[in-house]
Amino acid sequence: MDYLEWTKDLDTGVNVIDKQHRRIVDYINQLVDATETGDNESISDVFDGLIDYTITHFTFEEGLQEKAGYEFRSAHQRVHKVFIKKLGEYKKDFDDGNVDAVIQVNRMLRNWLINHIKNDDADYVPAVQKMLGTEKKSGWLSRSLGKFFGGSDA
Numbered sequence: 001m002d003y004l005e006w007t008k009d010l011d012t013g014v015n016v017i018d019k020q021h022r023r024i025v026d027y028i029n030q031l032v033d034a035t036e037t038g039d040n041e042s043i044s045d046v047f048d049g050l051i052d053y054t055i056t057h058f059t060f061e062e063g064l065q066e067k068a069g070y071e072f073r074s075a076h077q078r079v080h081k082v083f084i085k086k087l088g089e090y091k092k093d094f095d096d097g098n099v100d101a102v103i104q105v106n107r108m109l110r111n112w113l114i115n116h117i118k119n120d121d122a123d124y125v126p127a128v129q130k131m132l133g134t135e136k137k138s139g140w141l142s143r144s145l146g147k148f149f150g151g152s153d154a
């Protein structure tokens with residue numbers, strides 16, 4: 001499997017979100033590496049890490065949308081929910097002994113993530129950017145990052 005390259009068109013323009021998206025891409029590439037080794041235990045670890053990180057990222061992103069009063073946040077949240085459910089199903093499939101589930105999830109992740117970033121995420125960016133501009137001095141963002149990721153950085 002090939003690595004997923006980060007391309008400029010995946011940048012949303014919201015720095016904190018782009019960092020987290022890059023981290024998800026790193027996880028996808030780690031999953032490619034683990035798959036190459038064929039070691040089921042490493043695959044399972046990376047898989048779990050990817051799911052965990054994605055859930056945290058989505059929760060953070062939803063908080064950002066909430067704070068920004070983004071109009072379509074409940075629809076966006078539903079999309080996240082469905083995706084997490086799907087991820088869990090692939091993981092279960094893998095745990096049940098279907099090793100190909102890791103290849104299937106990789107394919108799904110690439111398509112889904114790229115499409116989601118370019119369309120769904122791009123849509124909330126203006127609202128979030130506007131909010132972040134006015135919230136800069138209150139320290140809301142760094143507090144929120146600390147809460148979710150345990151540090152001032154994602």
Ligand SMILES: [Fe+2]
Binds near residue numbers: 116
């Ligand atoms: Fe999203």
